[in-house]
Amino acid sequence: MKDLARSALDLLFPPQALDAGPQPLTTGLSAEAWSRIRFIDGPLCDGCGAPFEFDLGPGVRCAACEAKPRVFSRARAACLYDENASGLILQLKHADRTDLAPLFARWLSRAAQNLLGEAEALAPVPLHPGRLFARRYNQAAEIARALSRLSGVPYLPDALVRRRATGTQGGKSASGRRRNVAGAFMVPPGRAAQVEGRRILLVDDVMTTGATLEGCSRALLAAGAACVDVAVIARVQEAANRTI
Numbered sequence: 355m356k357d358l359a360r361s362a363l364d365l366l367f368p369p370q371a372l373d374a375g376p377q378p379l380t381t382g383l384s385a386e387a388w389s390r391i392r393f394i395d396g397p398l399c400d401g402c403g404a405p406f407e408f409d410l411g412p413g414v415r416c417a418a419c420e421a422k423p424r425v426f427s428r429a430r431a432a433c434l435y436d437e438n439a440s441g442l443i444l445q446l447k448h449a450d451r452t453d454l455a456p457l458f459a460r461w462l463s464r465a466a467q468n469l470l471g472e473a474e475a476l477a478p479v480p481l482h483p484g485r486l487f488a489r490r491y492n493q494a495a496e497i498a499r500a501l502s503r504l505s506g507v508p509y510l511p512d513a514l515v516r517r518r519a520t521g522t523q524g525g526k527s528a529s530g531r532r533r534n535v536a537g538a539f540m541v542p543p544g545r546a547a548q549v550e551g552r553r554i555l556l557v558d559d560v561m562t563t564g565a566t567l568e569g570c571s572r573a574l575l576a577a578g579a580a581c582v583d584v585a586v587i588a589r590v591q592e593a594a595n596r597t598i
Contacts, residue, residue, distance in 0.1 A: 383457070390438040394431055394465065394589075402564065403429040403584075404592060418592075424564060426556065426571040426582045430469055431589035432461035435560055439588045443559050447493045455493075458559075458587045459500035466555070466585035473555035473583065475508045475548065476501060479570055480539070482516045497587065498557040507555065513545050514570055535569040541577035550578035561589040 383391075397409040401419030433439050445451040446458070463470065478494035486492055495511055502509035517540050541549055554574050561567060561584070571582040 387438070392434040392436060392439070393461075394433060398430075400428060403431050403561075403589060405434075424571075425568040425575070426564075426584045428469060429561060429564070429567070429584035429586070429589075430462075430466040431561060431586045432458070432465040433588050435562075435588035435590045443587055446496070447559060448489075450490075452491060452493075452496050455496035456500045456504075458497050459504050461587065462497070462501055462557070462585045463504050466583075469555055469583045469585060470501075470505050470507060472553055473507050474552040475510050475513070476505075476555050476557055477510045477513045477549070477570075477574065479556065479558040479566060480512075480514045480516045482518070494558045497559065501557060501585075510545075510548050510554075513541060513548050513554075514539055514573060515542055535566050537569075539570045539573040541573055546577045549574055551580050553581045553583070554579045556582055556584045558584070558586050559588070561586045 394403070394405050397406040398404060399406065399416040399419055400413050401415040401424060404416055406414075406416075435443075442454060443458075446454045476498045478492060478498040480494075481489065481492045499509055499511070501507070516538055518538050556567060556570055556574070558567060564584075567584050567586075571584070574582050
């Protein structure tokens with residue numbers, strides 16, 4: 355009955371491309387926009403999720419992760435962050451395009467499939483209350499909520515809080531980004547039972563240096579989480595992706 359109703363609605367209201375391109379067969383991106391997204395679909399670092407040029411076997415980590423392991427266990431990104439992906443992500447983040455969240459959740463359900471299979475709960479990277487009031491919604495929460503519906507993994511909307519306002523991470527060095535978010539995140543005492551002993555999948559929109567994600571992971575682990583993995587829509591491609 356749902357399929358019949360959906361087909362009838364598609365006849366009355368044909369699907370529109372989320373990128374305002376030519377009309378697609380189903381709701382999503384136009385074929386032209388889809389072809390420009392650089393999806394990460396191949397060999398990658400098992401730690402940070404950076405793509406490799408060659409398949410080095412399962413479980414291999416890049417030189418950076420071997421030299422300095424991340425606070426989180428593993429990260430996966432659906433695509434690389436460039437001018438094509440950034441346009442869509444910034445629309446979700448700043449232009450009230452929350453209708454893009456289910457699309458991004460579908461991307462993550464594929465890119466982070468193995469992490470979702472092991473996760474016991476999903477937690478979004480939080481916004482400070484002041485920024486949340488100004489923006490009216492948290493883009494990471496919109497993605498995590500849609501991903502929870504799609505995967506069936508429980509969603510924890512308030513397991514993490516940002517207890518102090520932090521300046522923008524843009525334009526800061528890696529060490530500057532770490533200092534900017536140091537001690538900014540915490541698990542409220544009343545929410546510790548939600549994360550204690552559980553494998554948490556942390557959800558955000560973009561991974562640059564990973565400082566914010568590591569700050570959140572540190573807070574979750576301090577509250578007793580058994581493991582923290584990360585899923586993001588896009589990650590910045592490092593200038594030199596060195597393998598061990």
